[in-house]
Amino acid sequence: MSTLPASLPEGWFPSxxxxxxxxxxxxxxxxxxxxxxxxxxxxxxxxxxxxxxILCRHRSDPARFTVIHLSWLGREEINAQHPHVEDDGDFDSxxxxxxxxxxx
Numbered sequence: 001m002s003t004l005p006a007s008l009p010e011g012w013f014p015s016x017x018x019x020x021x022x023x024x025x026x027x028x029x030x031x032x033x034x035x036x037x038x039x040x041x042x043x044x045x046x047x048x049x050x051x052x053x054i055l056c057r058h059r060s061d062p063a064r065f066t067v068i069h070l071s072w073l074g075r076e077e078i079n080a081q082h083p084h085v086e087d088d089g090d091f092d093s094x095x096x097x098x099x100x101x102x103x104x
Contacts, residue, residue, distance in 0.1 A: 004045060005063075005091045009098045012046050012055065020044040023054050026070055027083065034080030036088065037066060053086060055094065065094050 008014065015023060023044040031038045042056040045065075052072060058064040067086035077083060087097035 008046055012048050015044050015047050029075055030071060030077050030083045032077045032080055063090050065091055
């Protein structure tokens, strides 16, 4: 598991290797062709407690992070809008999204 550039907002937790692997497997099952993460190598670095949100770091661009809301269908989604992308950008973008959406 890689180190994050700053501490996580309240409610987010670093994903240990087993949890990260489980979440990554589900993400890969859900990604349909055309999704922004389809075929893109990412690692799950954190998850939000009590939701299905995960924070992914792009392997080819470690400064880029994507927040995804998993559906837990256990299969490929039917359109490229799902699993839903909550935020995509650098870590500051993630923190801004979190503050704007959750007030934290």
